[in-house]
Amino acid sequence: MPELPEVETIKRGMAAALLGKSISNMRVNRYDLRIPIPQDFAKRLMGKTITKLERRGKYIIMHMGADIVAILHMGMSGRINIFPVGIEYAAQKHDHVVFNMDDGTCFAYEDPRRFGMLYLADKDWRKAKRFAFMGVEPLDDWSxxxxxxxxxxxxxxxxxxxxxxxxxxxxxxxxxxxxxxxxxxxxxxxxxxxxxxxxxxxxxxxxxxxxxxxxxxxxxxxxxxxxxxxxxxxxxxxxxxxxxxxxxxxxxxxxxxxxxxxxxxxxxxxxxxxx
Ligand SMILES: [Zn+2]
Structure with a gap:
């Protein structure tokens, strides 16, 4: 299972490849993750720019434009596959969501066991139960x-x-x-x-x-x-x-x-x- 350092590494990899880029196309192959992906997921994210990526615990928070965040948790077996410009997307059997960015970069969320989560929230995402009681980030201000x-x-x-x-x-x-x-x-x-x-x-x-x-x-x-x-x-x-x-x-x-x-x-x- 990805732990904090792995999730931080994934977040940094995503930031380097995706920040400032907008979603020009996307496809949801499967909606039934641990928390089902909402039916209007693609519709709400289309055209949005990834403005910021942060990590809280083992969650990656993708800020999409000014008002939407997409929250990602890798579960037991989740991974993000990134295909930079010039490298063709190679579909995997368990790619549940595939994002195409405006510059030609592509990334996919792959999760064979489907214990992961990918859902949408708003600016107040920190108030959700799963974050409200979460303790301090060990790499931030912690003495x-x-x-x-x-x-x-x-x-x-x-x-x-x-x-x-x-x-x-x-x-x-x-x-x-x-x-x-x-x-x-x-x-x-x-x-x-x-x-x-x-x-x-x-x-x-x-x-x-x-x-x-x-x-x-x-x-x-x-x-x-x-x-x-x-x-x-x-x-x-x-x-x-x-x-x-x-x-x-x-x-x-x-x-x-x-x-x-x-x-x-x-x-x-x-x-x-x-x-
Ligand atoms: Zn000893």
Whole structure:
């Protein structure tokens, strides 16, 4: 499933290829995504210019002209395929929507499993339920003091708190496991036991990991031919994630990585290094 760094990478790829261009033609092949595409989708977007692209959590917000936004979520298997001027559109079996831009660029939303969403909203899109309660963007203004504040009255584990979208937006299981390892914090600790200093370390490591992942995703996107949602996971491998039974990457540690289940999700950590 595309995570925050992959979605950010897709957004950047789309921005480079599509900003300032207008839709001259489009085709909806299939309307029945997780939220059905509205029947008047094409009619409302025809001729509109893509003026701005932003990301909120795992959603891409495409500003179309002054008053409409198209909101895109990749679901489990969604991807955006971009065909720059001079490269012919190659239809894929699960291209649900195909956009032709006025300069000859073409892009398609492909989603074999159809858990994605593509729907229209207006300038007040942030007021919708799914955005109104979403926590801070980890790459924006987010400090250790902010995190400490949101943890200090919580009894849930720090692992669960970091996955809670109301605390911080868009973090997935991999990034949380890796950040807790880098900060040497045991994932089973109660959120309200995390000190200000530890919260500061966690924020730093979460941001570092996301930036590293965005960088590795970005490097695979040079020609934008395939803005591929499946790329961009750390290409250098994980320290703890999916490494149960393997030795801890810290040279002076003799322990193996453990796997436990917290709130139905696997947690990987080193019980010697993470206190
Ligand atoms: Zn260790």
């Amino acid at each position: 250790g003091a902010d995190l400490f504040e949101s943890l200090k009255n919580k009894k849930a584990s720090i692992k669960s708190a970091l996955l809670d979208q109301r605390v911080v937006a868009g973090l997935g299981n991999i990034y949380v496991c890796e950040a807790l390892f880098r900060a040497y914090i045991n994932p089973t600790r109660r959120s309200n036991s995390i000190t200000k200093e530890e919260a500061g370390k966690l924020v730093k490591h979460v941001r570092d990991i996301l930036e590293e992942s965005i960088k590795s995703g970005g490097s695979t996107l040079k020609d934008y031919k395939h803005t591929d949602g499946s790329l961009g996971y750390f290409q250098h491998g994980f320290a703890v994630y999916d490494r149960a039974g393997k030795s801890c990457p810290n040279k002076d540690c003799a322990s193996n990585i453990l796997r436990i289940v917290q709130a139905g999700r696997s947690t990987f950590y080193c019980s010697s290094c993470q206190k």
